[in-house]
Amino acid sequence: MQRAFTLRHRFVAAVVLMAGLTMAPTRAHAASKEIIALQTQVQQLLDMVQRMQSTLDTKFGLLQHLVEQTADNANQMSQTVTALQQKLNQQNDSLGGKIDATSGQVQSLNDSVDELKTRIAKLDKSIQDLQNQLQNVQNPPAGAQPGEAGVAPGSAPGAPNQPAGAAPSSTAPPLQETFQAGLRDYNAGKYSVATGEFQDVVHYYPMDNLAGSSQFYLGEIAYRQKDYASAISSYNAVLETFSGNPKAPAAQLHKGFALIQQGKRDSGVHELRQLIQRYPQTPEAAQARSKLSGMGVRTSAG
Numbered sequence: 564m565q566r567a568f569t570l571r572h573r574f575v576a577a578v579v580l581m582a583g584l585t586m587a588p589t590r591a592h593a594a595s596k597e598i599i600a601l602q603t604q605v606q607q608l609l610d611m612v613q614r615m616q617s618t619l620d621t622k623f624g625l626l627q628h629l630v631e632q633t634a635d636n637a638n639q640m641s642q643t644v645t646a647l648q649q650k651l652n653q654q655n656d657s658l659g660g661k662i663d664a665t666s667g668q669v670q671s672l673n674d675s676v677d678e679l680k681t682r683i684a685k686l687d688k689s690i691q692d693l694q695n696q697l698q699n700v701q702n703p704p705a706g707a708q709p710g711e712a713g714v715a716p717g718s719a720p721g722a723p724n725q726p727a728g729a730a731p732s733s734t735a736p737p738l739q740e741t742f743q744a745g746l747r748d749y750n751a752g753k754y755s756v757a758t759g760e761f762q763d764v765v766h767y768y769p770m771d772n773l774a775g776s777s778q779f780y781l782g783e784i785a786y787r788q789k790d791y792a793s794a795i796s797s798y799n800a801v802l803e804t805f806s807g808n809p810k811a812p813a814a815q816l817h818k819g820f821a822l823i824q825q826g827k828r829d830s831g832v833h834e835l836r837q838l839i840q841r842y843p844q845t846p847e848a849a850q851a852r853s854k855l856s857g858m859g860v861r862t863s864a865g
Contacts, residue, residue: 775805
């Protein structure tokens, strides 16, 4: 009995072993197929990743090339712009220097012309005085002799007008004191008193440079009193007889202002443009430019 049980037990164990051996290849075979499928999928994924990496590398290389090309173009453009800017600056500097030199030459030429005009005016005055003297000598007034003591040929006793270069008569007021008194009264607003003093300078010393300054201040008084016609007349006296006077630029500037105040816009603009051309580097020329700019007018006729 015991032996039968042992045999039986062995038989069952053999059957189980055989069944296990029979089933083992089937499971191993199924597992192998799954692994192969997984390996295939992994390989496919690896191939896709490699292809994507290759595509990305290619596109990145192209993009990098484009960036480098763009940077080179930008650098070249920057260098070109810098070179053009330097060239323009050099041309502007050169042109500015030429303009300054030309303006200086024009102003120097105008100064020379003004000085020559002043000398010619004084010479004309001297010739006129000599002609008057000669006429008086040839035709002496009744009751007077040409060589009478105390009476100079060509002038009545106490006459204020003197030949150019001659000393003023004893009745003439002192030049410097009279002019300075007129200037003080002008600055103090005593226009009627200052007018008389400036007129004395012009009357007794007609060819002295202070007479030109006195004419200017007579024009200024008339301008402040809105007597623009008289102001223009005084300014013209400065510009025509004393064109080399330091007050000449201001006289031409204020003449232009007076013409504009009279409603003579074109004449005033013309006067201011002439001032800029004749005295380009003066403060009066800067004021003329500002005035024309405020009127919407160009500083030159061109």
